[in-house]
Amino acid sequence: MRPDPASLFRMSQLVDMVEHHLMNALVETERPDSIVETVVTEYIRDMKMSGKIPLVCLQEVAEELREMALEVIRKRTYGCHTLAEYRRRPTRRHP
Numbered sequence: 001m002r003p004d005p006a007s008l009f010r011m012s013q014l015v016d017m018v019e020h021h022l023m024n025a026l027v028e029t030e031r032p033d034s035i036v037e038t039v040v041t042e043y044i045r046d047m048k049m050s051g052k053i054p055l056v057c058l059q060e061v062a063e064e065l066r067e068m069a070l071e072v073i074r075k076r077t078y079g080c081h082t083l084a085e086y087r088r089r090p091t092r093r094h095p
Helices: 011-024 032-050 055-076 083-088
Strands: none
Touching (some): 011 032, 011 055, 032 055
């Protein structure tokens, strides 16, 4: 039986990674969703290192993670068209 991909993720870790990359991306003119692949790659690397990801469902996990990361990015950067706009916003954390 294959595990549900969503059950493998720690949402707080994903949110932390997204926020880190939103604040530290090198090209401020890029759209916020441009960091999705970076976040996915980093998160999967961490999961592989900790042995939490079955290789048979790696593709499924990556797809689910892309969707989750994009949702977090959209919620965090709502109304911002570039990373520079997001960084200039007075409050970045949403309740």
